[in-house]
Amino acid sequence: MRAREPGRTSVQDFNPTATSQVATVKPLQIRGRFLTAVALHLAGRADHGFFDALDDKLRQTPLFFENAPLVIDLEQAHGLETTQEMQRLVAELRGRNLSVFGIQSGNRNQAAAAAAAGLIALPSGKAVSADRVTRTERPGAAAQAAIPEKETPAPASKLITQPVRSGQTVFADRGDLVIVGSVSSGAEVIATGNIHIYGRLRGRALAGVNGDTSARIFCHALDAELLAIAGLYLTSENLGADTPRDNVQAFLEGEKLRVESLK
Numbered sequence: 001m002r003a004r005e006p007g008r009t010s011v012q013d014f015n016p017t018a019t020s021q022v023a024t025v026k027p028l029q030i031r032g033r034f035l036t037a038v039a040l041h042l043a044g045r046a047d048h049g050f051f052d053a054l055d056d057k058l059r060q061t062p063l064f065f066e067n068a069p070l071v072i073d074l075e076q077a078h079g080l081e082t083t084q085e086m087q088r089l090v091a092e093l094r095g096r097n098l099s100v101f102g103i104q105s106g107n108r109n110q111a112a113a114a115a116a117a118g119l120i121a122l123p124s125g126k127a128v129s130a131d132r133v134t135r136t137e138r139p140g141a142a143a144q145a146a147i148p149e150k151e152t153p154a155p156a157s158k159l160i161t162q163p164v165r166s167g168q169t170v171f172a173d174r175g176d177l178v179i180v181g182s183v184s185s186g187a188e189v190i191a192t193g194n195i196h197i198y199g200r201l202r203g204r205a206l207a208g209v210n211g212d213t214s215a216r217i218f219c220h221a222l223d224a225e226l227l228a229i230a231g232l233y234l235t236s237e238n239l240g241a242d243t244p245r246d247n248v249q250a251f252l253e254g255e256k257l258r259v260e261s262l263k
Helices: 018-023 048-060 083-094 108-116 141-145
Strands: 038-041 069-073 099-104 120-122 158-160 169-172 177-179 188-191 195-201 204-207 217-222 226-229 232-235 246-253 256-261
Touching: 069 083, 083 099, 083 108, 099 108, 108 120, 158 169, 169 177, 177 188, 188 195, 195 204, 204 217, 226 246, 226 256, 232 256
Parallel strands: 038 069, 069 099, 099 120, 158 177, 169 188, 177 195, 188 204, 195 217, 204 226
Antiparallel strands: 217 246, 226 232, 246 256
């Protein structure tokens, strides 16, 4: 054992428990986080026609796809059941700076090809009507049926009393979202109901994300990167010079997203 040099002091001389404290520090933490992903629906084959149409869409709304996680929806896709096909599609998408990370609604062969290409298979998220579900009775099922089900939580608004900074995402999963402050560029605010912003909206606002077509977005000053209601969206490129900017509301009228001044 080497003798300590004169004049040198170890950490343990000041804190004998320092070694044990360092050893108990957790090496990692696991936390859940909500992310909004863009679903790219592929109808038919991933051929030249598909990529030409995709390039047109990217030119029209480049900010819509910027830094957005991307999922490929394969419900109506043809092919893509081999690793080579899937790898080519992934390479083409990433070559266009699209952050593709998974697929949904694929068959077994497509899921296997996606896994080989480094993608994950996600559930489609579609609701299934109760009358379409086939059930097999089990012993005791009648007794279990007598137990009352838990009530669905009532809608609840979420109130944020400070600005939403760039890179932050705020999600109201059971009602309206109310923000007393501005939403910075690069920030994202999401709600299953309406969104009320008492300040300037510079980032992205997505209302009615569970399909509520009656949802609306209200803000004091509009300079948004993206507005979306129930899946229909407008980007900053689509907001013309004649679009009102102060004290506005965004809502759906049929299949069109409209922006009007508050009356």
